Amino acid sequence: MSPTAGQVIKCRAAVAWEAGKPLVIEEVEVAPPQANEVRLKILFTALCRTDVHFWEAKGQTPLFPRIFGHEAGGIVESVGEGVTELQPGDHVLPVFTGECGECLHCKSEESNMCDLLRINTDRGTMIIDGKTRFSKNGQPIYHFVGTSTFSEYTVVHTGCVAKINPAAPLDKVCILSCGICTGLGATLNVAKPKKGSSVAIFGLGAVGLAAAEGARLAGAARIIGVDLHSSRFEEAKKFGVSEFVNPKDHEKPVQEVIAEMTDGGVDRSVECTGSIQAMISAFECVHDGWGVAVLVGVPNKDDAFKTHPMNFLNERTLKGTFYGNYKPRTDLPSVVEKYLNKELELEKFITHSVSFSEINKAFDYMLKGQSIRCIIRMEE
Ligand SMILES: [Zn+2]
Ligand SMILES: [Zn+2]
Numbered sequence: 001m002s003p004t005a006g007q008v009i010k011c012r013a014a015v016a017w018e019a020g021k022p023l024v025i026e027e028v029e030v031a032p033p034q035a036n037e038v039r040l041k042i043l044f045t046a047l048c049r050t051d052v053h054f055w056e057a058k059g060q061t062p063l064f065p066r067i068f069g070h071e072a073g074g075i076v077e078s079v080g081e082g083v084t085e086l087q088p089g090d091h092v093l094p095v096f097t098g099e100c101g102e103c104l105h106c107k108s109e110e111s112n113m114c115d116l117l118r119i120n121t122d123r124g125t126m127i128i129d130g131k132t133r134f135s136k137n138g139q140p141i142y143h144f145v146g147t148s149t150f151s152e153y154t155v156v157h158t159g160c161v162a163k164i165n166p167a168a169p170l171d172k173v174c175i176l177s178c179g180i181c182t183g184l185g186a187t188l189n190v191a192k193p194k195k196g197s198s199v200a201i202f203g204l205g206a207v208g209l210a211a212a213e214g215a216r217l218a219g220a221a222r223i224i225g226v227d228l229h230s231s232r233f234e235e236a237k238k239f240g241v242s243e244f245v246n247p248k249d250h251e252k253p254v255q256e257v258i259a260e261m262t263d264g265g266v267d268r269s270v271e272c273t274g275s276i277q278a279m280i281s282a283f284e285c286v287h288d289g290w291g292v293a294v295l296v297g298v299p300n301k302d303d304a305f306k307t308h309p310m311n312f313l314n315e316r317t318l319k320g321t322f323y324g325n326y327k328p329r330t331d332l333p334s335v336v337e338k339y340l341n342k343e344l345e346l347e348k349f350i351t352h353s354v355s356f357s358e359i360n361k362a363f364d365y366m367l368k369g370q371s372i373r374c375i376i377r378m379e380e
Contacts, residue, residue, distance in 0.1 A: 002088045005078035006032050009039070013134065013151035014359045015141060017065045019057035022360045023150065028067075028141060030153045031133040033080035037126065037155050039133075040094060044171045045072035045149040045376045047362040048178050049205070050096075054121060054144065055363075063124045066142040067134055069149030070096040071177040071373075073170030076161075083158055091166040093177045093336075095328035096145035098159035112327045117159045119145055127157060147177075150359065152378055162332035165340060171353075172346045173336050175373050178323075180349060181335060182296060183210025183272060185324015188218060191268040191294045195219035198266040200258055201241065202282045203273035204232040206349065206372045207296060209239045211270040216240030217343060224266065226254060226278070235372075238348045247281075255285035262287070269293045276303040283307055288314035295320040349373045355380045 009030045014023040033039045051068040054060065076090040086092070098117025105111040105118075116127070124142030125132050133155035134141035134148065148154045164173065183206070191214075193199050199215040201208050204227040215223045216239065225233060225241035233244040243261070247254040259265050265287030271279050274297030283293040284307060293316070312318070326332060338344040352374035354361045365371035 002078045005088070008032065009077075009153050011152035012356065013067050013141075014069075014356070015065050015136070016055055016068055019062050019064065020055065022363075023068075025357055025359070026136055028134050028136050028151065030151065030155065031135075033078060033083075033133075033155050034126070034128050035081040036083060036128060036158050037080040038083060038086050038158055038161060039077045039153055039155050040074040040092060040161070041077045041153055042072050042074040042149050042151065042378050044174045044378065045069050046175050046373050047071075047366055047376065049366065050178070051144070052363060052366055061122065063122070063142050065139070066124060066144055067148040067151050067154070068144045069151070070094070070145050070147040071175055071179070072147065072149035073174035074149075077153060086158055086161060086163060090163050091168065091170065093162045093164055093174065093332055094147045094149060094154070094156045095160050095162060095177055095332070096147055097323055097328060098146070098157060099327045099329045100159045101329075106327070112325055113322055114159065117146070117157060121145060126155065150376070160328065162328050164333050164336045168336045168340055171375055171377070172350070173339060174375070175346060175349055176332060176335055176339075179206045179373075180210040180346070181326050181332070182324050183207040183212075183270070184214040184335070184344070185326045186270050186272070186294050186296045186321050187211045187214025187268075189325040190319055190321045191270055191292055193218045193220050193268040196221045197268060198222040198224065198262050200224040200226060200266040200269040200282065200285055202226045202269065202271040202278045203297065204229075204236045204241070205272065208270070208272035209236060209349065209372065211272055211296070212236065212239040212241050213345065215268075222262070222266075224258060224261065226258075226281075253281060253284075255281045258285040264288070265291050267291060271295050271297055273297045274299055276300070276305065279305060280307055283316065283318050284311060286316050288316055290315065292317045292319065350375055353377065
């Protein structure tokens with residue numbers, strides 16, 4: 001049992017007091033975990049685009065003060081009542097979406113969209129009692145997607161915690177909590193390209209590069225990267241991207257360019273941009289007879305997908321995925337093993353590293369488009 005179990009812990013956290021304003025490192029109080037919760041000591045966390053999006057809070061209901069952060073690696077400090085599957089000392093990855101194990105989705109082999117613990121960006125409190133576990137001088141500080149990893153200690157529902165091999169370096173595998181698994185799983189679990197096949201990846205940000213990494217692992221012979229920024233191609237080569245198309249360089253629609261390059265279309269495509277036009281192109285660029293397109297990017301509220309139904313009758317398939325179809329608790333340990341046995345390469349995603357006190361630099365790198373992933377080290 002940990003000496004701090006059952007007690008309030010005072011520690012440092014990066015608090016967002018207002019939308020778009022630099023985070024402030026504060027001493028906060030972290031309450032003990034309640035039933036079905038665990039308190040984690042975070043060792044490494046990383047910044048994801050989604051943190052930035054909700055920190056900017058443009059077009060959403062702002063919820064402040066708030067502690068962001070949802071890609072992280074840590075160690076269980078203490079457990080709440082009734083928790084048997086985790087114990088102090090376990091190495092874990094907190095995840096923004098969960099797996100209760102009881103609902104129809106969790107019981108289905110085909111779904112990872114847990115009814116109880118599915119991502120909820122509007123909720124700033126714990127699901128069990130609707131309260132926060134963070135406070136400063138009595139003022140509650142809101143949580144973010146049930147993880148709030150920009151804190152030395154955080155409280156998370158056990159259904160949102162994946163227990164992993166303690167041999168795995170947390171400063172590397174922490175990036176599997178979100179973006180990397182989203183792209184990787186979109187390819188490996190949903191598009192499922194065969195060895196020797198061709199795959200088009202739309203959008204070469206972190207998620208798209210992870211989708212390319214999945215295609216590389218699957219043994220794809222041709223990986224075609226599509227992006228509006230030609231400067232991204234050089235970096236993308238490290239992820240197996242072998243050819244590059246910038247839609248701006250062509251008069252005709254990019255789906256036609258790709259069809260010409262591939263004798264009628266690619267075997268698989270994965271769309272990681274959120275642009276509706278890219279989604280349509282990603283679908284229309286797959287080969288008739290067998291092509292499968294997978295949508296990953298989050299569209300705008302009013303978007304509508306428009307394509308001729310004949311594209312479906314000609315035996316093309318359109319799919320979508322959430323978190324690469326991975327069930328956090330069940331599947332993440334095996335992704336970590338893929339890294340440990342040197343199949344999956346994670347180092348190339350990590351372009352920057354800063355200490356916790358410099359966390360705002362991680363925001364700068366992302367906003368300037370300089371980083372794929374920036375690791376934030378909690379211990380200075
Ligand atoms: Zn569930
Ligand atoms: Zn994320």
